[in-house]
Amino acid sequence: MSVFRPLLFKNKVALVTGGATGIGKAITEELLSLGCKVVIASRKEERLKATVQELCPNSNRLRGKVCNIRKEDQINTLISSTLSELGKIDYLVNNGGGQYLSPVADIRLKGWDAVVETNLTGTFLMCKEVYGQWMRENGGVIVNIILDTSRGIPMMAHSAAARAGVDNLTKSLAVEWAANGVRLNTVAPGGFIYSPTAAANYGGRDVFEKARVGIPAKRLGTTQEVASAVCFLLSPGASFISGETLKVDGGANFFPSLDRSR
Ligand SMILES: CCCCC/C=C/C(=O)SCCNC(=O)CCNC(=O)[C@H](O)C(C)(C)COP(=O)(O)OP(=O)(O)OC[C@H]1O[C@@H](n2cnc3c(N)ncnc32)[C@H](O)[C@@H]1OP(=O)(O)O
Numbered sequence: 001m002s003v004f005r006p007l008l009f010k011n012k013v014a015l016v017t018g019g020a021t022g023i024g025k026a027i028t029e030e031l032l033s034l035g036c037k038v039v040i041a042s043r044k045e046e047r048l049k050a051t052v053q054e055l056c057p058n059s060n061r062l063r064g065k066v067c068n069i070r071k072e073d074q075i076n077t078l079i080s081s082t083l084s085e086l087g088k089i090d091y092l093v094n095n096g097g098g099q100y101l102s103p104v105a106d107i108r109l110k111g112w113d114a115v116v117e118t119n120l121t122g123t124f125l126m127c128k129e130v131y132g133q134w135m136r137e138n139g140g141v142i143v144n145i146i147l148d149t150s151r152g153i154p155m156m157a158h159s160a161a162a163r164a165g166v167d168n169l170t171k172s173l174a175v176e177w178a179a180n181g182v183r184l185n186t187v188a189p190g191g192f193i194y195s196p197t198a199a200a201n202y203g204g205r206d207v208f209e210k211a212r213v214g215i216p217a218k219r220l221g222t223t224q225e226v227a228s229a230v231c232f233l234l235s236p237g238a239s240f241i242s243g244e245t246l247k248v249d250g251g252a253n254f255f256p257s258l259d260r261s262r
């Protein structure tokens with residue numbers, strides 16, 4: 001059940017990358033329930049179609065658009081087609097991203113570049129394009145999803161470096177674009193938010209279950225718990241918050257026994 005007041009969100013237009021699965025899908029569901037129109041964008045068309053069919057089969061309040069955030073021309077088209085169909089973009093959620101597990105010594109340059117392009121460069125391009133085409137003149141709110149990198153992330157060093165870059169980029173943009181009415185914040189889920197798609201990338205649910213011991217609450221986080229944080233930061237309730245990083249980790253960051261290398 002949503003904790004937000006729909007009046008604050010009604011008829012807002014939101015663009016959510018990676019919005020067809022996992023955390024992005026929970027954000028999409030929450031925004032739809034609040035009355036937003038939502039565009040979800042990612043690489044795999046079949047996932048987009050399935051989510052549109054599941055969440056909004058009989059209305060065009062939810063649209064799926066294929067876009068690889070590593071491709072500048074595809075981002076340009078995503079933003080321009082959203083604006084021509086829906087007339088505005090009030091909210092951008094840069095949630096699409098990911099990585100693979102590897103010790104640093106085994107990461108090849110091509111793999112490093114793929115992860116940095118996906119997570120850091122992709123977020124930079126999305127922010128720059130939505131600002132240039134809409135938010136510079138009209139304002140808006142951006143939330144960037146990262147990983148909590150505050151203690152480094154062994155086996156995911158490429159992604160940790162890229163996400164720390166996103167966190168810092170967010171702070172610079174929050175200052176540069178404040179006078180244009182644009183707010184940006186970062187949400188940092190702490191490692192273990194269970195979703196079937198996330199688990200599939202890392203060998204199944206067991207990998208996530210093993211993390212319970214390192215979480216003070218002794219449970220995994222849910223995708224809805226990340227979505228709530230995102231919607232708070234999008235809402236007018238956060239209208240004087242910009243450049244901040246909000247961890248959603250059940251306090252795990254303060255729990256020293258967490259062994260992140262497993
Ligand atoms: C332990 C639990 C952690 C929980 C916390 C985190 C959770 C999450 O983040 S959940 C989100 C999970 N979802 C994803 O990670 C999906 C998105 N990920 C990807 O798409 C890939 O990991 C990507 C970012 C690297 C992009 O892959 P792809 O489009 O396939 O990239 P390329 O074809 O350009 O490959 C480039 C290069 O990258 C290396 N590489 C890619 N995958 C792997 C792998 N599984 N193992 C080792 N190396 C990999 C490799 O060098 C590739 O080049 P080639 O060797 O020539 O193929």
Ligand SMILES: NC(=O)C1=CN([C@@H]2O[C@H](COP(=O)(O)OP(=O)(O)OC[C@H]3O[C@@H](n4cnc5c(N)ncnc54)[C@H](OP(=O)(O)O)[C@@H]3O)[C@@H](O)[C@H]2O)C=CC1
Nearest residue numbers: 018021022023042043044068069096097191192193197198
């Ligand atoms: N689950 C967790 O414990 C945590 C997750 N996160 C982060 O949260 C975000 C969502 O992850 P989660 O929902 O768990 O996992 P998912 O694998 O379900 O989500 C990743 C999404 O990103 C999309 N995506 C990946 N690469 C690209 C690309 N190049 N262009 C466009 N879209 C892309 C994927 O769609 P497609 O493959 O169709 O392109 C997919 O929808 C990610 O950034 C993840 O790293 C952070 C901390 C913890």
